[in-house]
Amino acid sequence: MxxxxxxxxxxxxxxxLSKMVKGGIPFAMLSDGGGKVGSVxxxxxxxxxxxxxGRFIIDPDGIxxxxxxxxxPxxxxxSESIRQIQAFQHVRQSKGTEATPSGWKPGKMTLKPGPDLVGKVWEVWKTDQAFD
Amino acid sequence: MAGEIPAGCARPTGSVVGATPDKKLNLPVDEKIIGGGPATMIKVGKKAPDFTAPAYHKGKFINVKLSDHLGKWVVLCFYPGDYTFV
Structure with a gap:
């Protein structure tokens, strides 16, 4: 937009754009004359x-x-936007029981926040997992 | 669904759903425009403001309404302008 x-x-x-993307842009190119939507x-x-x-990820409930x-400039x-959507989808699918630590991507371990995990993240998750 | 719109000479524009005709935006109290300055940034975990906007999509001019896409994940991208390089 x-x-x-x-x-x-x-x-x-x-x-x-059709010279960069075969068949042209597949999604809708929205017009916001006067910036009314952008202002909101x-x-x-x-x-x-x-x-x-600005880039906004909106879930199926409109949140x-x-x-x-x-x-x-x-x-x-x-890729980062897609990774974030995959993470939000994973959390949603788990009905909020799982959380995706820093650097998570599909296939990497998630965490199940709860009383037993408080102060114990260091035992199960290492900082090198934050990187590719 | 998005309806096709005729290509007239007037430049089509969209609008924020719920905005009053005098262009003052009908937002919740904590998001009202204060002192003529910009609206506060919207918040994660809160409803995305609904809007309608004309669009070009695969050879057609259509109207897009955000709330028509409930049930799907939506990525909404703003950018400074067509032909702005990056």
Whole structure:
């Protein structure tokens, strides 16, 4: 979503993005003229008249589970966004009984928070697991 | 579902669902715009504000409403503008 019109979105897709992504952009390119939606999400830069690089993960109940906001010159890390969604999905599937420690990705161990685990994380989880 | 919209000469715009016509946003008290400054950042664990927005999707112009996607995971990305390089 950006403040550009849907007409400009089409031209950007047709003239440039479709040359990077076969078949063009698969998802909807949303238009937010005037930054009305961006303002509510707190990422619209009124001085510049554009949105900053805000990224929101919204769960099936419409709840914001996470967000990240970057200034314009730095692009996002799509793999990290996907990792976070996988982690939120895992936690949801466990009905909140499991938590994903730092650096978790599918296949790595989760933790089951509870009285027995207090002060004992060091016994079951090592800091090198925080890294790839 | 998202309905297709006709491509007229007027530039289509969307809106925040629940916003009043004078553009003051109908937000919960703790998220009201104060002193004309920017709205406070929305919070994790809280409802994502609903909105409708025109969109370009696979050759068609459509209207997208966030709440139509309840039941699915949604990634909502904002960016400074088309052709902004990164």
């Amino acid at each position: 950006s403040v550009d019109s849907i007409f400009v979105h089409k031209m950007w897709n047709d003239t440039e 999400y707190g990422i619209y830069d009124e001085d510049a008249g554009v949105e900053t690089r 914001v589970q996470g967000f990240e906001v970057l200034t314009p 730095v692009g996002r890390n799509v």
